[in-house]
Amino acid sequence: MNIDLTPALREPIQQLINHASRINSYKTEKYWYPLSIATYDVEEILAAIDSLCSFRTTMWEKTAEFERRFSFYQGSKESVMVNSGSSADLLIAFALTNPQSKLLEKGDEILVPSVTWPTQIWSVMMAGLRPRFVDTDPRTLNVDLDDLRRKIGPKTRAISLVHLMGNPVDMSVVRDLCTKHSLVLIEDCCESLGAKFRGTTVGNFGLASSFSFFFSHHITTMEGGMITCNDPTLSDMFRLLRAHGWARNTKYLQLDPVADIDPRYMFVNWGFNVRPSELQAAFGLEQLRRVGGFFVNRRDNARRFAKHLEPHRDIMRLMEVHPDSECSWFALPIVLTPECPFSKRELLTHLESEGIETRPIVAGNLARQPVCEYFPDLQGADLPGADAVHERGFYLGLHPVSAPDQLDRLGETFDRFIRQRT
Ligand SMILES: Cc1ncc(COP(=O)(O)O)c(C=O)c1O
Structure with missing residues (x-):
């Protein structure tokens, strides 16, 4: 905008944030180590105020700029931001x-992970595909590669992969399988921004990839997400689906005019309205500047905590990372071994009473969720690895702005509990 509000507003906003953090700490006093903490600051708020005061609150130039910079960061040709x-x-x-893209037919089978955030599964089902669960490796929390090989059958047309908790799947195996069986690959990178397998950033292995900028994720736009791909025709399809099937902002506007249709309101496909607001993109631009620091802090903190758990390997383990991978640590997921002398419930009750917030490893074995009773495709799979994660797994937060001594305090809490029980 034309008037620079920054000098006048920085100080009062900083004071407001300081005040709010005090109020926040009363609210969250139950947990000294909560699941997530805010990673945005004065700059993000100033950027959002700038959009408000410029009367540019709906998707505009900052969204386009965030998409450009995200593509650069991610190494993809195209990025399309969504809500x-x-x-x-x-x-x-x-x-x-979609009939226009003709990539898959409704009713085609797509292999999906059994431990993931459920919307990864709902989305393919809503689009008319038939999901088939693949088991989970409780060591990596990712797809069990042997079961993936086994599940590829004559009806399989695609794989929807997730790099859970920032841990890249072994993409050499998956890529070979996709080539051998001519399968379409899509990647859910909602928990793995910045993770790499053999030097390639995840999200660059398949046809298209999804990212989430929810509050607790690697970067936040409050709510928000991104799709990346390398094909401009496909990215225009995402733009159509993002906004009503409207030709605006796509190549279809430049094509031959259609008789009797005002090009300002031309609809060339169907679509939703899942556009982001300009304020979300304003946040995203600031967060993207800080993502490198967040990444290093999360990784170092994860390593610090791992050292505390290492002597207790026979009882519990952090997820295993492939030696050729760079994990973009999202959280601290732990799976108890079958030999563990105490129950998960006992441990979690203790941690919660000590002010450490805990959660299951996302939805656990998704096939065990009550919703599956309505959908026969989600029933009947034998998923022992996902069961192990369901029954013996949990996770703690991992904050990009935590001091290392907090991780030591966390490790010492585990250490004391384990020594009392063994
Ligand atoms: C693996 C995975 N996929 C998809 C999503 C959905 O993202 P959002 O919460 O932004 O809708 C999440 C959210 O946490 C996730 O972890």
Whole structure:
């Protein structure tokens, strides 16, 4: 905008934030180590105020700029911002079965992970594909590669992969399988921004990839998400699906005019309205400047905590990372071994009473969720690895702005509990 509000507003906003953090700490006093903490600051708020005061609150130039910079960061040709990671998953799935793209037919089988955030599965189902669960490796929390090989059958046309908790899947195996069986690959990177397998950033292995910028994720736009791909025709399909099937902002506007149709309101496909607001993109631009620091802090803190758990390997383990991978640590997921002398419930009750917030490893074995009773495709799979994660797994937060001594305090709490029980 024309008037620079920054000098006048920085100080009062900083004071407001300081005040709010005090109020916040009363609210969250139950947990000295909560699941997530805010990573945005004065700059993000100033950027959002700038959009408000310029009367540019709906998708505009900052969204386009954030998409450009995200593509640069991610190493993809195209990025399309949406209002959540779930919307990103949804548009990718709908693009696959859209009659214009002809990539997959409704009713085609797609292999899906059994431990993931559920909207990854709902999206393909809503788009008319038939999901088939693949088991989970409780060591990596990712797809069990042997079961993936086994599940590829004559009806399989695609794989929807997730790099859970920032841990890249072994993409050499997956890529070979996709080539051998001519399968379409899509990647859910909602928990893995910045992770790499053999030097390639995840999200660059398949046809299209989804990212989430929810509050607790690697970067936040409050709510928000992104789709990346390398094909401009496909990215225009995402733009159509993002906004009503409207030709605006796509190549279809430049094509031959259609008789009797005002090009300002031309609809060339169907679509939703899952556009982000300009304020979300304003946040995203600031967060993207800080993502490198967040990444290093999360990684170092994860390593610090791992050292505390290492002597207790026979009882519990952090997820295993492939030696050729760079994990973009999202959280601290732990799976108890079958030999563990105490129950998960006992441990979690203790941690919660000590002010440490805990959660299951996302939805656990998704096939065990009550919703599956309505959908026969989600029933009947034998998923022992996902069961192990369900029954013996949990996770703690991992904050990009935590001091290392907090991780030591966390490790010492585990250490004391284990020594009392063994
Ligand atoms: C693996 C995965 N996929 C999809 C999503 C959905 O993202 P959002 O919460 O932005 O809708 C999440 C959210 O946490 C996720 O972890």
